[in-house]
Amino acid sequence: MAECQDLLEIQLASETNNQPKQKHIITFMDRKWYNAAAEGRINQFKDYTEPLDLLRTANKNTVLHVHITAVKKETEESIEFVKLVISKCSSLLVEPNIKGETPLHIAARFGHKNIVECLVDNIKKAQHEDLERGAEASISEKMLKTTSPDEDTALHEAVRNNHPQVVETLIRENPEFANIANAAGESPLYLAAVRENNSIASKILEICPSPAYIGPKGRTALHEAVISKDKDLTRKILDKNNSLTKEQDKKGWTPLHYASYFNLIPIVEMLLADDNKSAAYIGDNHERKPLHIAIICGKSHLKVMKKIMSDCPDCCELTDNRGRNILHFAVESGSFKGVQIITEEPSLANLINQKDKEGNTPVHLVAAFGFEECSLTEHHLVDIKAVNNKNLTALDVVLERKDESYEPLGFTERDLRRVGYKRGRPLVQLKEREQAKIDDKFISELKKASKSHQIVATLIATVTFTAGFTLPGGYNQDGHDEGTAILTRRSAFKTFLITDTLALAFSISVMLIHFLLTLSRNKRKFFFLFFWAFVFTIVAMMLMMVAFMAAVYAVMPHSSSGLRAAIWVIGSCLALLCFYMLKVTLPEI
Structure with a gap:
């Protein structure tokens, strides 16, 4: 008996002398029998005479649990080993481990179809023998025994691990498998559906008359x-x-x-x-x-x-619990094609001016959200004077807005004047609301960009100023024209002087504008000045490029016509690029 199972008794004494000592029994399986069970060595167990249900691991796994877990590929030898163990101790068929898992759960988890069939056949045989002895036994109770705490059946294990053959075997033997949900509330069919396993779900639907x-x-x-x-x-x-x-x-x-x-x-x-x-x-x-x-x-x-x-x-x-109909939803979601479809349906005309629980019609929502290109405001049935629970019309809602202008909403200035007069608000307040479009966050970003723009303008001013005193071609050293530029009569030189002077003027203007920006407290004026400083900077860069090309062209000899042409082409491409950037950026600003 000592050979088949060793029992280690550990007595733990409490720190308190008055309390009784507690005794814990730790169970483990001898290595000789554990390895024999894992490898399925039949001969070693043929002559074993002790009760096999006493052979347990620390987690209460029997030799049947150990063998089924260790099987990589089912063979005749593995099936024979299972049969031998069952013949020696049939109670192991439904014996759970510490997690409540029977050998059938383990076999289903690893997809061992033949072992599952062997276990099911022996459970049915044991059921028949129990009935012959007059004992009350239920095959369903044995086969459907669930694990703890997850309460998964063997079918749950087979479905979760995608073993369709095992699934078919289990539900053909006992369709009741498909009616049991685990602790998470998952039925086997639901588990197959959530894991997108169509073949297993289809098999359950095909075989089971009424699955859960x-x-x-x-x-x-x-x-x-x-x-x-x-x-x-x-x-x-x-x-x-x-x-x-x-x-x-x-x-x-x-x-x-x-x-x-x-x-x-x-x-x-x-x-x-x-x-x-x-x-x-x-x-x-x-x-x-x-x-x-x-x-x-x-x-x-x-x-x-x-x-x-x-x-x-x-x-x-x-409607929903806010009282909003499908037209409210179409406006709220910005689905203006949906608005068009709904408003073009004659039978839905009542929805156009229907109010929600706050008294808002769909047009109130158009005004509140500031949607553009919404055809609802132009519909002939719209009651633009309808008021909500706050006694506000759609036009009043527009005036209540602080971050959008009124123009995209389909309301005329005359309408706004009428509403503004009724409510004692002059139209001047609309301009103040338009000014609020440029919010503080945007202005703070522009202030950060202003510093880098000042550096660029300063560099352009420095370069163009220096170029004005280091003229291309040099100066006359003698005669009555002493100290004057040698290339004065050349057209390219004149172009250089004009463009260099303009570039210097624009860059100094940019520096002055950015200086004034630090003193500006008006958001609209700040944006206006920043915009023109940006434009002047781009223009100054273009003029500086033209001045460089003209200077190089002026000092080049006539014999180098090919080189002069190449310089003009390169410079022109760069100038056009700057012009294109300016053209693209201006509409966005």
Whole structure:
């Protein structure tokens, strides 16, 4: 007995003398038997006469657990070893380890199909023998025994580790496997769907008459099939149980909500087919319907929006818990194509001036968000004078805005004057609001850029100033023209003098402007001065380039016409590049 199992007793004395000593028994398997079980050495166990259920590792694994875990590839020898162990101690079939895992769980986890079949056959045989002896025994209870604390069945293990053959073996032997959820609330079918394993999910649907579809957070296998964008699995689940289209998760979303969100038009068509249209009328926790979700997602989801509106036209009348209809949602999401589609539908004319719980019509939202190119303000049915719960019209909302101008919203200056007069606000305040468009953050960025611009302007001024006293070609040393430039009569030299002087003037102007910027407290004036300083800097750079080309051209002999032409071409390209940069930048500013 000492050969098959060693028991080590450790007595731990408490630090307190009054407390009794505690005794812990640590179990371990002798190396000889552990290695024999792992390697499947049948001969070593044939003559073993002691009870095999006493051979346990520290984690309470039996020789059956050890062998099945160690098997890399199933062979006839491994099957024979399992049969031998079972014949010597049949109770090991359902004996759990410290985690509550039976040998069937281990075999299913590693995909040992033949071992699974062997274990199932022996469990059934043991069931028959128990019944013959008159004992009450349940094959379901033995085979479906779950692990702790995860409460996974052997089928969960096979599905999670993607072993379709083992899955088929288990559910054919006992379809009840497919009806059990683990501690996380995952049914085997849900687990297959969430892992996008179509073949296993299809096999469960094919064999089991009524499998469980449940999953955590209120989701079902159909939810996960839609989220995985699996059209084939979605169709198979719907064929088996189309009532799942109405199931809501913890957010209140049905599969149709997810199909609308992910823009899955083929799946939307499946979910709305036949008698499933009621799913379009189910709201989530905020009473948002699938149609609302499609509209929120913008113009990319217009096909889904049109499909739901076509199949369930009366769901267009439904609102969310804020009282907002689909036109409110279209405006709120910036889907102006959606606005156009809705407003062009005669049967939806009532939505144009419908108010939400705050009294805002869709036009109030247009005014609040400052959307451009929105056709709603031009619609002939729009009531622009409608007031919300704060007694504000859409035009009043425009005036309340502090970061956008009124011009893109389709309201005339005459309208604004009328509203401004009614509310005692002069139109001058609009100019102040326009000035607020240039916010403090933008001005601070310009102030940082101003320092680098000053350095550039100073360099240009230094170079052009120096060039004015070191003229190309030099000076006359004798005669009545002593001290004058030698190349005075050349056109290129005259061009050099003019462009160099202009470059110096522009660069000094830039330096002066940046000096004035430090004294400016008006945002609009600051931006105006910074803009012209930027333009003058670019112009000064272009003039400096032209002055350089003219100076080089003036001192080159006529015999070097090819070199002179090359210099002009290079210089012209650089000047054109500067001009192009200026042209591109000015509209953005």
